[in-house]
Amino acid sequence: MRRAAAAGLLLVFLLAGCGVRPSDVIIGGPAPVGTVGGARIYLLVGDEPSVVLRGPRTALPADVLTELADGPTPAERQQGFNTEVPPEIAPAKLGFSGDGTVVSLSADVDALSVLGVVQIVCTVQAVTSAAPVTLVRGEQRRGPLTCPKDL
Amino acid sequence: MTGFALGLRGRLLLAFAVLGLTTTALVAGVSYGQARTVILQKAQDAAVLSLVDEVKRLPPVRELPPSQDQLDAIARVVSAGPDPSVVAYRGAGASSIGITLGDIPADLRSAVPGGRVVWQRVSDGGTPVLAIGTQLLAERPDGGTEPTGIEVYRLHPLGEEQHSIDQLAALAWSTGAASLVLAVLLALLAARGVLRPVRELGRAARRLGEGHLTTRATVRGSDELAGVAQIFNQTAERLEHQVGELRRMEADARRFVADVSHELRTPLAAMTAVTDVLDEEAARLPGDAGKAARLVSQETQNLAHLVEDLIEISRFDAGTAALSLDEIDVGAAIRATLRARGWAEQVDTELPAGIVARLDPRRLDVVVANLVGNALRHGATPVSVRLRAAPGWVEVTVADHGPGLPPEVLARAFDRFYKADSARSRSDGAGLGLAIALENARLHGGTLVAGNGSPRGAVFTLRLPSGGEA
Amino acid sequence: MSRVLLIEDHHTVREGLRIALTRQGHAVDAVDSGERALEILAAAPADVVVLDLMLPGMDGFEVCRRIRADQDLPIIMLTARDDDMDVVAGLEAGADDYVVKPVQARVLEARIRAVLRRTNGRSPSPSPGAAATEKHGDLTIDRAALVVRKAGEPVGLAPTELRLLLELSATPGRVHSRQQLLEAVWDQGYLGDSRLVDACVQRLRAKIEDDTTAPAYVQTVRGFGYRFGPL
Numbered sequence: 026m027r028r029a030a031a032a033g034l035l036l037v038f039l040l041a042g043c044g045v046r047p048s049d050v051i052i053g054g055p056a057p058v059g060t061v062g063g064a065r066i067y068l069l070v071g072d073e074p075s076v077v078l079r080g081p082r083t084a085l086p087a088d089v090l091t092e093l094a095d096g097p098t099p100a101e102r103q104q105g106f107n108t109e110v111p112p113e114i115a116p117a118k119l120g121f122s123g124d125g126t127v128v129s130l131s132a133d134v135d136a137l138s139v140l141g142v143v144q145i146v147c148t149v150q151a152v153t154s155a156a157p158v159t160l161v162r163g164e165q166r167r168g169p170l171t172c173p174k175d176l
Numbered sequence: 177m178t179g180f181a182l183g184l185r186g187r188l189l190l191a192f193a194v195l196g197l198t199t200t201a202l203v204a205g206v207s208y209g210q211a212r213t214v215i216l217q218k219a220q221d222a223a224v225l226s227l228v229d230e231v232k233r234l235p236p237v238r239e240l241p242p243s244q245d246q247l248d249a250i251a252r253v254v255s256a257g258p259d260p261s262v263v264a265y266r267g268a269g270a271s272s273i274g275i276t277l278g279d280i281p282a283d284l285r286s287a288v289p290g291g292r293v294v295w296q297r298v299s300d301g302g303t304p305v306l307a308i309g310t311q312l313l314a315e316r317p318d319g320g321t322e323p324t325g326i327e328v329y330r331l332h333p334l335g336e337e338q339h340s341i342d343q344l345a346a347l348a349w350s351t352g353a354a355s356l357v358l359a360v361l362l363a364l365l366a367a368r369g370v371l372r373p374v375r376e377l378g379r380a381a382r383r384l385g386e387g388h389l390t391t392r393a394t395v396r397g398s399d400e401l402a403g404v405a406q407i408f409n410q411t412a413e414r415l416e417h418q419v420g421e422l423r424r425m426e427a428d429a430r431r432f433v434a435d436v437s438h439e440l441r442t443p444l445a446a447m448t449a450v451t452d453v454l455d456e457e458a459a460r461l462p463g464d465a466g467k468a469a470r471l472v473s474q475e476t477q478n479l480a481h482l483v484e485d486l487i488e489i490s491r492f493d494a495g496t497a498a499l500s501l502d503e504i505d506v507g508a509a510i511r512a513t514l515r516a517r518g519w520a521e522q523v524d525t526e527l528p529a530g531i532v533a534r535l536d537p538r539r540l541d542v543v544v545a546n547l548v549g550n551a552l553r554h555g556a557t558p559v560s561v562r563l564r565a566a567p568g569w570v571e572v573t574v575a576d577h578g579p580g581l582p583p584e585v586l587a588r589a590f591d592r593f594y595k596a597d598s599a600r601s602r603s604d605g606a607g608l609g610l611a612i613a614l615e616n617a618r619l620h621g622g623t624l625v626a627g628n629g630s631p632r633g634a635v636f637t638l639r640l641p642s643g644g645e646a
Numbered sequence: 647m648s649r650v651l652l653i654e655d656h657h658t659v660r661e662g663l664r665i666a667l668t669r670q671g672h673a674v675d676a677v678d679s680g681e682r683a684l685e686i687l688a689a690a691p692a693d694v695v696v697l698d699l700m701l702p703g704m705d706g707f708e709v710c711r712r713i714r715a716d717q718d719l720p721i722i723m724l725t726a727r728d729d730d731m732d733v734v735a736g737l738e739a740g741a742d743d744y745v746v747k748p749v750q751a752r753v754l755e756a757r758i759r760a761v762l763r764r765t766n767g768r769s770p771s772p773s774p775g776a777a778a779t780e781k782h783g784d785l786t787i788d789r790a791a792l793v794v795r796k797a798g799e800p801v802g803l804a805p806t807e808l809r810l811l812l813e814l815s816a817t818p819g820r821v822h823s824r825q826q827l828l829e830a831v832w833d834q835g836y837l838g839d840s841r842l843v844d845a846c847v848q849r850l851r852a853k854i855e856d857d858t859t860a861p862a863y864v865q866t867v868r869g870f871g872y873r874f875g876p877l
Contacts, residue, residue: 044304044338044341044342044345045212045216045297045304045334045337045338045341046297046304047296047297047298047299047304048296048297049283049296050281050283050284050287050294050295050296051220051294051295051296052287052290052292052294053224053292053293053294053295054228054292054293055291055292055293055313055321056228056231056291056292056293056310056311056312056313056323057228057229057231057232057293057310057312057313058232058312058313058314058315058321059231059232059234059236059237059312059313059314059315059324060236060237060314060315061236061237061238061240061314061315061324062236062237062238063238063239070266070325075323075325076240076314076322076324077240077241078237078238078239078240100241101241104241104265104266104269105266106241150316150317150318151316151317154317154318171318172316172318174318174320
């Protein structure tokens with residue numbers, strides 16, 4: 026009995042081990058990083074902020090915020106992009122204080138959704154620098170804030 | 177443990193084969209598995225690395241979401257190599273050359289947005305293929321990365337690796353087969369080494385059992401089997417010694433009997449010479465003196481017979497009995513035997529004339545006289561003597577109509593001094609008669625068999641070769 | 647009454663046999679050695695000699711030969727049953743008969759009478775019309791006088807030898823089996839020992855044949871027995 030079982034096991038082991046078998050998905054290292062050109066604007070795909078490039082032109086930070094306020098183009102909407110930044114934020118002005126960038130918006134800062142704030146902060150940081158961003162309108166302030174590292 | 181009986185050879189063969197196979201399978205299997213892993217890993221790593229490299233070196237993306245032109249441009253770059261690739265944006269809008277997004281496993285596609293390079297081996301109609309997928313990340317000014325949504329997939333065939341691995345497998349199989357053959361050969365060799373002494377021992381034991389007490393086993397080397405052979409030899413030696421001792425003692429005892437018998441012969445010769453005088457005078461002696469004289473006479477003759485029988489059987493024991501053959505008419509000889517002892521009237525005879533055989537007449541007389549005398553003493557009348565001739569043989573049967581011989585007596589009828597009836601006194605008839613009859617039959621090369629007739633009575637059958645010694 | 651010379655070295659056996667033979671009416675001279683026996687025989691002839699083979703000093707065979715050298719009187723050997731070789735040697739030395747010890751008086755007496763009958767008895771009847779004296783080649787047999795001559799010279803035959811020759815020559819050319827001869831010559835019938843016949847034939851041939859290896863008078867018929875002639 027035991028001998029037969031051992032022989033059977035051996036056979037299974039030998040036969041099953043043959044050839045190249047299909048595998049599950051194997052997760053490897055981090056995906057490659059490429060370079061992108063042009064101004065970045067963060068729109069939303071579903072609930073996720075996603076970068077959008079608008080052509081190979083360089084723009085002023087204030088112009089970029091205007092484009093953000095304009096929302097997705099029809100083509101982008103077709104791809105599933107939307108926005109939570111109200112168009113009223115434009116025109117906006119950027120200034121610099123000691124601890125980062127200060128963005129003065131034309132809309133009610135406190136009324137902005139979290140995702141909308143993330144869109145604005147990330148877009149500003151993409152054209153300026155890594156310095157924290159503070160959103161102001163009169164006495165209203167939000168920040169200083171930074172764009173989340175992993176989007 | 178096993179249900180079927182295997183010989184020592186079979187068990188050794190099986191053990192060696194199992195051992196050889198197990199070892200080979202383990203070694204070959206493990207090394208095969210490792211080699212396969214190494215081969216596959218190397219191929220996969222190279223393919224993955226190549227894709228990652230190519231994706232890294234892509235020209236900067238300028239549009240997101242990408243236009244079809246943009247995707248096509250990327251697809252052209254990544255498809256420059258031999259492996260077909262496909263480029264997609266957020267799981268759709270594919271641009272491809274050679275393959276479509278549908279060729280990529282769904283599992284892989286759903287893993288790609290995770291931000292890491294992923295791959296999976298799949299079977300494409302029997303041929304193993306490595307599917308690799310990755311997303312293009314973009315660098316952020318703050319040092320972080322973010323997904324661009326551009327996904328690159330590639331199918332890298334593993335046919336070559338499959339071939340290498342198949343070759344490895346074939347090598348492992350042939351190694352296994354060779355090792356099995358080797359194991360069987362080694363097992364046969366080992367079995368021979370073990371079995372030959374065992375067989376020799378068996379043969380020696382059989383010969384010893386057949387009575388060849390001088391048989392010894394050959395002692396080779398100093399292993400366990402040699403030890404067994406040594407013990408066998410010691411045992412055989414002791415046995416031979418003891419049997420020799422017993423034989424010597426028996427021979428001594430027989431020689432003693434022979435010597436005593438010879439010593440008794442001279443006084444008996446003197447006494448026998450005067451028994452007739454005693455018999456004649458007994459009638460004239462008064463009362464008890466006459467009885468005593470007759471008793472002495474009778475017992476002297478009995479004793480003389482007994483001593484002569486002892487001397488006769490001693491001669492058979494010593495192997496000095498010789499035949500004095502003569503061409504005789506067997507029927508006439510038997511009739512003479514009966515007549516000489518005064519039995520002619522008491523016995524039914526069937527003795528056809530003209531049956532001639534080359535026999536020792538004196539010994540035939542002894543045998544017939546013993547058988548008939550025995551039948552008359554112990555059986556019941558009528559006693560019959562029949563002579564029959566068969567080609568090459570004469571057969572004499574002596575039968576009585578007594579109760580016959582019980583089985584325990586049949587088995588010992590020819591034993592010396594064996595008395596069927598233990599109540600019978602010692603001096604009643606010679607205890608050696610049948611033993612001497614048997615020895616005489618054997619000396620002629622014949623047989624003497626005791627049995628029972630039907631419906632009753634003891635039957636002794638004497639068969640002698642009619643042409644002298646058989 | 648006949649004179650019996652008994653030669654036996656064992657005192658008690660000799661005494662027993664002497665008593666027994668004396669009671670049978672014989673005059674018995676009992677001696678314990680061959681030398682004594684030869685002395686007595688030289689002084690006075692006996693009718694029959696009863697001779698033990700196993701003797702101290704001169705053994706029985708030698709005694710037998712010595713007696714045979716001068717006299718034709720019958721000799722009966724005393725032998726043990728297990729001494730087959732002795733029987734043959736004794737018969738060749740010239741004994742007429744033998745008895746096995748221990749022997750009962752009446753058995754010995756019967757043998758003594760048988761040999762004495764051979765000495766004194768009549769010859770077998772010659773075929774009717776034949777002369778008492780027959781001539782067979784060189785051999786002349788006088789059945790009345792019991793004298794055998796070869797080429798005119800008398801041949802000294804022991805009584806048994808003479809009886810055997812007379813028996814065989816009575817029916818020239820007829821085959822006699824050993825058993826028949828035992829019965830006719832030795833009065834022994836089927837219990838007799840055929841070696842008696844063979845030994846006697848040998849001795850007879852030595853006396854009457856020209857060439858004992860190719861006998862003319864007493865011929866062997868293999869498997870059957872002996873016959874006289876044909877010449």
